[in-house]
Amino acid sequence: ITNTLFPHRDIHKYPWTKFIILYYAIPDHDILQAIKIPFDDPKTQFFDNGLDGFPAFGLRPGSDVKSPYRLFIPEKLYSEFSIVATVRPNTREGGFLFSVVNPLETVVQLGVQIAPAGPSQPGNVNISLLYTDVNSHFASQTIASFVVPSFVKKWTRFALRVTSDNVTLFFNCHEYETVVTKRTPQELVFDSASTLYVGQAGPLIKGAFDFVIGLRKICDSDRTYNFKHFNIFYIHNYATLNIRTHLEILNELGCNIMGN
Numbered sequence: 001i002t003n004t005l006f007p008h009r010d011i012h013k014y015p016w017t018k019f020i021i022l023y024y025a026i027p028d029h030d031i032l033q034a035i036k037i038p039f040d041d042p043k044t045q046f047f048d049n050g051l052d053g054f055p056a057f058g059l060r061p062g063s064d065v066k067s068p069y070r071l072f073i074p075e076k077l078y079s080e081f082s083i084v085a086t087v088r089p090n091t092r093e094g095g096f097l098f099s100v101v102n103p104l105e106t107v108v109q110l111g112v113q114i115a116p117a118g119p120s121q122p123g124n125v126n127i128s129l130l131y132t133d134v135n136s137h138f139a140s141q142t143i144a145s146f147v148v149p150s151f152v153k154k155w156t157r158f159a160l161r162v163t164s165d166n167v168t169l170f171f172n173c174h175e176y177e178t179v180v181t182k183r184t185p186q187e188l189v190f191d192s193a194s195t196l197y198v199g200q201a202g203p204l205i206k207g208a209f210d211f212v213i214g215l216r217k218i219c220d221s222d223r224t225y226n227f228k229h230f231n232i233f234y235i236h237n238y239a240t241l242n243i244r245t246h247l248e249i250l251n252e253l254g255c256n257i258m259g260n
Contacts, residue, residue: 034067034198048212051086051155059199061095061208069100069196073110077188083112083129084159088212089152092116094125095209099201103193107132108140108201110188112160114209117147125150129160129167131183134191140205143167143181 035057039045044063050056059065085097099111108130117124128145144160144167159170164186168178201207 034072034196035065040064050212056086056088056212058090058212060090060210061200063199063208065198065200066202067196069190069194070192072196073100073190075190075192077110077190079186080163082159082161084157085112086155086157086213087114088155089114090210090212092150092152093210095211096197096199096201096207097209097211097213098199099130099197099205099207100190100194101197101202101205102134102191103195105195105202105204107134107138108205109134109190109194111140111201113142113201113207116150121147123150124148127158127160127169127171129162131188133185133188136184143183144169144179146171146177146179148176 035045041063044060045065046058046060048056048058087097094114094116096108097112097114099113100109101107101111102109109132111130113126113128113130115126115128117126124147126145126147128142130140131143132139132141146169148158148169148171156172158172158176161168161170162181162183165182166178166180169176195202199209199211
């Protein structure tokens with residue numbers, strides 16, 4: 001910030017400047033680094049073509065992409081956040097897109113799971129958000145689950161917007177459904193020895209996923225990423241600014257609502 005931009009030398013006369021400061025001061029957390037290149041196991045980890053010809057990562061059951069969570073996720077999760085994904089499942093079995101599990105690897109503290117909706121709903125799958133305080137629960141807790149049409153072999157974009165009292169699913173450029181939730185605590189604190197898994201939830205919980213997904217980021221700023229230019233999967237913080245409108249999230253999903 002220079003005097004050329006602010007000739008009065010008083011940024012308080014420009015209240016929007018505080019958002020610029022936050023925008024540049026807060027770092028991103030790129031979990032792509034959890035996938036080592038060259039791949040540890042080329043048979044289960046590979047490059048594939050993503051949307052618009054951009055590269056994407058493919059993972060098959062048997063891949064073991066894991067890392068200490070603190071390399072990529074803050075110690076305390078944001079009170080309000082979104083999870084955005086561009087994914088193409090290769091089988092109907094589904095699995096975990098990602099998970100953060102406790103040191104005993106028996107509880108999913110945070111994760112997104114895609115699974116068949118059951119025999120009573122053929123052709124549908126559940127997209128579920130797991131959010132567990134290990135100080136209060138000994139088993140993984142699903143705080144929101146949404147039934148959507150199966151998208152096996154199809155590139156699909158979806159987002160989960162988490163606020164203080166509800167979770168909203170945006171699916172294929174539509175605000176799909178909102179469910180009321182009660183989260184305790186509002187800011188989830190991970191155990192210091194927790195592990196981040198990509199494409200599974202560890203050797204005990206399992207949930208290995210055979211899928212292709214674009215670049216992954218965990219982001220704690222309120223930046224806009226345009227899916228026309230990035231194939232991404234990231235966690236996005238709402239704390240620095242106001243809650244994003246549904247149109248803004250649809251724009252992030254590449255729905256061309258707000259333009260570039």
